[in-house]
Amino acid sequence: xxxxxxxxxxxxxxxxxxxxxxxxxxxxxxxxxxxxxxxxxxxxxxxxxxxxxxxxxxxxxxxxxxxxxxxxxxxxxxxxxxxxxxxxxxxxxxxxxxxxxxxxxxxxxxxxxxxxxxxxxxxxxxxxxxxxxxxxxxxxxxxxxxxxxxxxxxxxxxxxxxxxxxxxxxxxxxxxxxxxxxxxxxxxxxxxxxxxxxxxxxxxxxxxxxxxxxxxxxxxxxxxxxxxxxxxxxxxxxxxxxxxxxxxxxxxxxxxxxxxxxxxxxxxxxxxxxxxxxxxxxxxxxxxxxxxxxxxxxxxxxxxxxxxxxxxxxxxxxxxxxxxxxxxxxxxxxxxxxxxxxxxxxxxxxxxxxxxxxxxxxxxxxxxxxxxxxxxxxxxxxxxxxxxxxxxxxxxxxxxxxxxxxxxxxxxxxxxxxxxxxxxxxxxxxxxxxxxxxxxxxxxxxxxxxxxxxxxxxxxxxxxxxxxxxxx
Amino acid sequence: xxxxxxxxxxxxxxxxxxxxxxxxxxxxxxxxxxxxxxxxxxxxxxxxxxxxxxxxxxxxxxxxxxxxxxxxxxxxxxxxxxxxxxxxxxxxxxxxxxxxxxxxxxxxxxxxxxxxxxxxxxxxxxxxxxxxxxxxxxxxxxxxxxxxxxxxxxxxxxxxxxxxxxxxxxxxxxxxxxxxxxxxxxxxxxxxxxxxxxxxxxxxxxxxxxxxxxxxxxxxxxxxxxxxxxxxxxxxxxxxxxxxxxxxxxxxxxxxxxxxxxxxxxxxxxxxxxxxxxxxxxxxxxxxxxxxxxxxxxxxxxxxxxxxxxxxxxxxxxxxxxxxxxxxxxxxxxxxxxxxxxxxxxxxxxxxxxxxxxxxxxxxxxxxxxxxxxxxxxxxxxxxxxxxxxxxxxxxxxxxxxxxxxxxxxxxxxxxxxxxxxxxxxxxxxxxxxxxxxxxxxxxxxxxxxxxxxxxxxxxxxxxxxxxxxxx
Numbered sequence: 001x002x003x004x005x006x007x008x009x010x011x012x013x014x015x016x017x018x019x020x021x022x023x024x025x026x027x028x029x030x031x032x033x034x035x036x037x038x039x040x041x042x043x044x045x046x047x048x049x050x051x052x053x054x055x056x057x058x059x060x061x062x063x064x065x066x067x068x069x070x071x072x073x074x075x076x077x078x079x080x081x082x083x084x085x086x087x088x089x090x091x092x093x094x095x096x097x098x099x100x101x102x103x104x105x106x107x108x109x110x111x112x113x114x115x116x117x118x119x120x121x122x123x124x125x126x127x128x129x130x131x132x133x134x135x136x137x138x139x140x141x142x143x144x145x146x147x148x149x150x151x152x153x154x155x156x157x158x159x160x161x162x163x164x165x166x167x168x169x170x171x172x173x174x175x176x177x178x179x180x181x182x183x184x185x186x187x188x189x190x191x192x193x194x195x196x197x198x199x200x201x202x203x204x205x206x207x208x209x210x211x212x213x214x215x216x217x218x219x220x221x222x223x224x225x226x227x228x229x230x231x232x233x234x235x236x237x238x239x240x241x242x243x244x245x246x247x248x249x250x251x252x253x254x255x256x257x258x259x260x261x262x263x264x265x266x267x268x269x270x271x272x273x274x275x276x277x278x279x280x281x282x283x284x285x286x287x288x289x290x291x292x293x294x295x296x297x298x299x300x301x302x303x304x305x306x307x308x309x310x311x312x313x314x315x316x317x318x319x320x321x322x323x324x325x326x327x328x329x330x331x332x333x334x335x336x337x338x339x340x341x342x343x344x345x346x347x348x349x350x351x352x353x354x355x356x357x358x359x360x361x362x363x364x365x366x367x368x369x370x371x372x373x374x375x376x377x378x379x380x381x382x383x384x385x386x387x388x389x390x391x392x393x394x395x396x397x398x399x400x401x402x403x404x405x406x407x408x409x410x411x412x413x414x415x416x417x418x419x420x421x422x423x424x425x426x427x428x429x430x431x432x433x434x435x436x437x438x439x440x441x442x443x444x445x446x447x448x449x450x451x452x453x454x455x456x457x458x459x460x461x462x463x464x465x466x467x468x469x470x471x472x
Numbered sequence: 473x474x475x476x477x478x479x480x481x482x483x484x485x486x487x488x489x490x491x492x493x494x495x496x497x498x499x500x501x502x503x504x505x506x507x508x509x510x511x512x513x514x515x516x517x518x519x520x521x522x523x524x525x526x527x528x529x530x531x532x533x534x535x536x537x538x539x540x541x542x543x544x545x546x547x548x549x550x551x552x553x554x555x556x557x558x559x560x561x562x563x564x565x566x567x568x569x570x571x572x573x574x575x576x577x578x579x580x581x582x583x584x585x586x587x588x589x590x591x592x593x594x595x596x597x598x599x600x601x602x603x604x605x606x607x608x609x610x611x612x613x614x615x616x617x618x619x620x621x622x623x624x625x626x627x628x629x630x631x632x633x634x635x636x637x638x639x640x641x642x643x644x645x646x647x648x649x650x651x652x653x654x655x656x657x658x659x660x661x662x663x664x665x666x667x668x669x670x671x672x673x674x675x676x677x678x679x680x681x682x683x684x685x686x687x688x689x690x691x692x693x694x695x696x697x698x699x700x701x702x703x704x705x706x707x708x709x710x711x712x713x714x715x716x717x718x719x720x721x722x723x724x725x726x727x728x729x730x731x732x733x734x735x736x737x738x739x740x741x742x743x744x745x746x747x748x749x750x751x752x753x754x755x756x757x758x759x760x761x762x763x764x765x766x767x768x769x770x771x772x773x774x775x776x777x778x779x780x781x782x783x784x785x786x787x788x789x790x791x792x793x794x795x796x797x798x799x800x801x802x803x804x805x806x807x808x809x810x811x812x813x814x815x816x817x818x819x820x821x822x823x824x825x826x827x828x829x830x831x832x833x834x835x836x837x838x839x840x841x842x843x844x845x846x847x848x849x850x851x852x853x854x855x856x857x858x859x860x861x862x863x864x865x866x867x868x869x870x871x872x873x874x875x876x877x878x879x880x881x882x883x884x885x886x887x888x889x890x891x892x893x894x895x896x897x898x899x900x901x902x903x904x905x906x907x908x909x910x911x912x913x914x915x916x917x918x919x920x921x922x923x924x925x926x927x928x929x930x931x932x933x934x935x936x937x938x939x940x941x942x943x944x
């Protein structure tokens with residue numbers, strides 16, 4: 001059986017690179033760097049994450065659309081900051097067949113510049129607002145840094161919500177709703193996260209402000225899995241998205257966006273996995289329960305029949321269950337399903353058969369116990385719930401233990417994770433701290449309380465603090 | 473209220489162009505020709521079609537994958553016929569940021585050349601076969617002809633199944649399965665179709681043979697909504713997809729593909745629509761039932777409450793139901809939901825309330841009758857089923873009435889639809905018939921019986937016949 005050459009606890013980054021292929025999530029041998037093949041198991045996992053996002057979007061009355069991939073250069077260039085931020089990382093289509101195009105088209109790196117000219121046509125009056133839309137598509141960025149599956153790729157599976165509002169208040173309400181959506185979603189993935197208001201000098205190109213959704217990986221680096229942007233009227237003005245007010249005036253809309261990507265998979269793999277392989281949160285696990293018949297000669301039929309019965313009962317309850325009747329040893333099967341991170345394993349052997357029991361094995365703890373078959377549905381449901389909670393609690397402990405608040409930079413020596421440092425508000429001071437810590441500026445906590453400290457660089461009063469971390 | 477300027481019965485093509493936008497399926501104002509915006513209602517409809525395809529794929533044990541969009545030129549060029557067929561219609565990415573790429577990449581027009589180098593890595597032994605995969609992605613073709621929403625576009629929503637087999641027999645079994653899948657799927661869309669073996673001079677570039685799945689549109693033209701291809705070893709040889717047999721030999725795989733596209737929507741719109749707008753098959757209608765409270769003053773609360781109750785009861789049965797409580801006249805609402813093709817409308821007014829009844833209106837026939845509220849679930853289910861059947865039967869009648877078998881070309885004067893003509897087997901004779909009929913060669917029926925006729929061009933014996941039609 002294949003297994004990772006390194007342990008997660010020994011070399012996280014190398015383990016990560018190995019496990020994504022071993023577990024059958026993606027194939028990195030496609031001949032364009034950073035463009036990987038989604039294998040069936042990985043694609044199913046991603047689709048379950050997409051489904052959770054769609055559920056949240058339906059709940060909050062966003063409507064799904066799908067805009068073209070290609071964007072004419074002239075549309076792209078309407079918002080000055082946006083083009084500055086992205087023009088270095090877009091792919092250009094210049095020819096069709098053997099013809100040179102009159103105007104170059106780019107592959108969307110994100111869809112503002114494809115959507116907003118059309119929003120300008122859709123929105124006429126205040127009764128058309130708020131406009132709440134989203135799409136789930138692949139986007140393209142020319143990454144020049146080292147690529148890493150799901151974390152830094154050139155074709156990115158991406159969710160993006162785009163909204164238009166009559167005023168800033170309503171746009172701010174949207175940002176609040178986005179945070180609530182993110183909270184619910186991340187809880188289902190058992191991923192505790194921190195929201196950070198990105199520093200002004202490193203926000204999304206064209207945004208008024210950007211909130212990043214960051215997860216702490218076991219390597220001590222943070223992974224930005226999503227972002228929420230307040231655009232105010234920064235895009236509605238160049239793209240002329242106006243509406244008629246009740247009084248017959250014409251105003252520019254206020255806009256927000258909210259995006260998340262396949263990096264969520266990167267976080268799931270990195271945060272929950274262990275030396276045996278993946279550990280998948282039940283809400284998104286392609287297989288939640290695997291049933292393995294432990295066959296002894298002469299009992300094949302009865303054992304297989306009992307397994308099928310349990311299989312059908314769980315399936316009827318909407319549980320994603322598989323039965324593994326392949327012709328190989330139970331040990332090999334255990335090994336493979338552990339690698340793939342299936343939350344629960346059920347075994348039925350001759351003794352279990354006699355007692356009308358089965359053995360349940362938890363992927364996260366390795367805990368095993370027998371349980372009566374008659375109440376298997378309830379048992380499985382409760383174990384899946386507990387497993388999800390335990391994954392979350394463990395990750396939360398790791399996160400909490402790795403957020404360090406220091407007032408003196410010397411205390412930050414050898415600290416891993418997120419480091420909070422008092423900040424006077426000057427960009428230059430934050431950049432000094434970055435340098436000293438060999439970190440990047442993550443941003444200000446969005447829920448920071450009144451703060452009274454001293455900037456460790458300039459000594460001035462600091463009424464807030466900034467977070468720093470090594471980032472993926 | 474907006475309405476189509478022309479009637480379907482007067483000018484089908486113009487009606488089609490209007491209805492796709494009026495019904496909120498797509499927006500054609502995106503500034504690249506043939507790349508349209510999927511609006512929420514159209515995207516939901518497409519997703520329901522995708523879901524039916526996924527169901528069929530799961531049933532037949534195909535696994536979903538997702539391959540990169542971009543294909544390096546060198547990979548694309550490995551199969552000679554394929555490149556001949558497609559090189560005139562692909563989009564080329566030549567630059568990333570401000571850098572010129574070392575090798576040009578193309579946007580997939582179809583995914584053979586992206587997938588097969590990876591299949592060569594996945595398949596080692598006969599135990600890896602058959603390999604049955606599919607993906608649902610957007611593909612890109614540089615159409616130079618006039619574009620038409622869903623029917624001839626440059627960014628195409630596309631389903632493609634790709635399979636690899638140990639021998640020709642197994643590949644042929646796959647083709648048979650594909651036809652069964654198509655039959656089941658098309659039945660759910662109430663779309664009768666004909667399978668035609670495309671003439672050798674007009675098959676898919678690189679295929680051994682191609683079967684097209686054709687629908688007859690009310691204009692008398694056929695629309696090819698899908699195709700099934702036998703590749704034999706035409707691709708496995710250049711892409712080196714081999715497997716080890718039981719005896720330890722190495723053989724090339726046999727391959728098939730099966731594709732369908734958003735043209736299915738074009739067929740649904742065209743075949744089922746009427747002068748009032750769309751008529752959607754219940755299996756894919758985003759809204760299957762709309763409930764409209766017919767409010768009279770003083771009874772608002774009771775009527776709304778009764779509507780909500782019916783709404784919740786239908787929803788619990790898994791029916792896609794909406795209640796329209798907007799502040800406009802019932803007449804306007806009727807008009808709009810008819811335009812959007814919702815199969816059933818339920819109205820509740822004060823009189824219905826008194827009698828515990830409600831009014832059911834069928835979108836296809838316009839038939840109205842009252843029915844007791846207590847058995848509404850059963851009534852709705854049976855009406856949806858009947859509507860689906862009636863749509864199919866009507867379309868089948870239209871198709872059957874428009875397949876004409878002629879032995880003398882003079883009899884084909886003024887005939888519309890599909891014209892069958894005896895064929896000796898010579899390409900030149902078929903091309904003569906094409907010219908005479910001002911049609912294209914559709915292909916031979918795949919289920920043709922023993923035939924004994926005379927080629928109307930050369931007069932030789934014809935043991936088969938060919939179908940001709942005007943095609944979209």
